[in-house]
Amino acid sequence: MQKSDYLPHIAYDSVILGFSGKDLKILIMEYHNTGLFALPGGFVKKNETLDDEVRRGLEERTGIKNIYLEQFHTFGDLARYQPEVMEAILKANNKDTKTLQWLLDRFISVAYYALINYDDVVPRPDALSDSCQWYPVKKLPKLILDHKIIVEKAIQTLRDNLDRKSVGGNLLPEKFTMKELQHVHEAILGTKLRRTSFQRKILAADVLKRYEKRFSGKAHKAPYLYSFKKS
């Protein structure tokens, strides 16, 4: 964490989204001995492309390669400059606030959202954090700085992109049922969808490949499995 290795004043934050049960969930970090919760983030190396840096940080934290990643906004308000927050975190970790003084400066943060298959992830806390854990979008703990606003903007952007990009495929396992895909859409939109209309629309879009059925052991007709066609 040498100051000289990184671009000063520039950070990134990532809203890592997963889907489990019927809920959208986000990976949130908790810093050692502080009770402070935050989005996973990092800094940009002087000789590294921004997108690559974010992707690398994400792979380290989730253990997943080839993550679906999308930049959605850059946050640069003065109001997000609260050095006392970072100072509290460094102190609680017995870090030398002299050599890490640069972390107390004002930062402009480029925010990304990532879509991953919940079951693939083994969240790994970093040196400063106790835990890196899934929280349902609707039951987030209080977050530091403007991280709540960042989460809200991420979800709004995801909603706007839902019909244009194959969002569902990245939040589910390789093969999934139509109902599972519908639940993903419902979680993102925050509304119920009509089963038959949804099915017709998705099939008409011609983006799915159909496989064998999946037998759940329940007393009813078994649904087909689908995957997204490789584009």
Add this chain to the structure above:
Amino acid sequence: MQKSDYLPHIAYDSVILGFSGKDLKILIMEYHNTGLFALPGGFVKKNETLDDEVRRGLEERTGIKNIYLEQFHTFGDLARYQPEVMEAILKANNKDTKTLQWLLDRFISVAYYALINYDDVVPRPDALSDSCQWYPVKKLPKLILDHKIIVEKAIQTLRDNLDRKSVGGNLLPEKFTMKELQHVHEAILGTKLRRTSFQRKILAADVLKRYEKRFSGKAHKAPYLYSFKKS
């Protein structure tokens, strides 16, 4: 242009869009004695919110207050780091490359697009530039660094936002005809639209207020004037 006043490594670029005739146009700067063309941009003061800084820079350059402004992407590739370009600009202007050394560093640029009424603008070159002039989107000169990519992404974003945000109102005078609004949409989408469908859709959206007719002096029925309702 004191180094100490600005955040290092952070810049902004603005794609300033206007509409004239039947074309989308963009304000492009030309640097003194270099033949180099670029998007208008600037740097972020240490104690200024990013959005405010961009807005201020834009108002200075166009003479317009309350500009419609939207951030759309942040560009952070290593490939955009070409110190020789900025060095050429500084030398051609007889600037001291010692005290302005920081301008030769790598910059991450936050890009915005602005929509303005073409007729309201009196473009003003800044200290480093010969001219600040309108160019049709389809006939841009060769631009420095990744500025061409920035322009393309701006237009793509504008296209995606066309139905959600009242784009047309910001590119036209206060009052305009239905045909003028249609031309704006066509220029942004790059396609022809059907007159009656367009009119029906816009009117159904219930965002326009209708005024008196405008008599052009031509031998045919005069169109109504409209403005966007204040929301």
Add this chain to the structure above:
DNA sequence: CATTATTGTCTCATTTTGTAACAATAATAA
């Protein structure tokens, strides 16, 4: 073999959109 829950598909009504037709009208020319 009847029952149950869920699925895939079909049907029909409703809404939206594509396309063309038509009447209204502002200037010009006869």
Add this chain to the structure above:
DNA sequence: TTATTATTGTTACAAAATGAGACAATAATG
């Protein structure tokens, strides 16, 4: 004054997309 011309606002009808429900198929259970 009256036809002519170009363009506009609106209506009409066909085609496509969507909403809402019906229905048969089917995987397990009792």
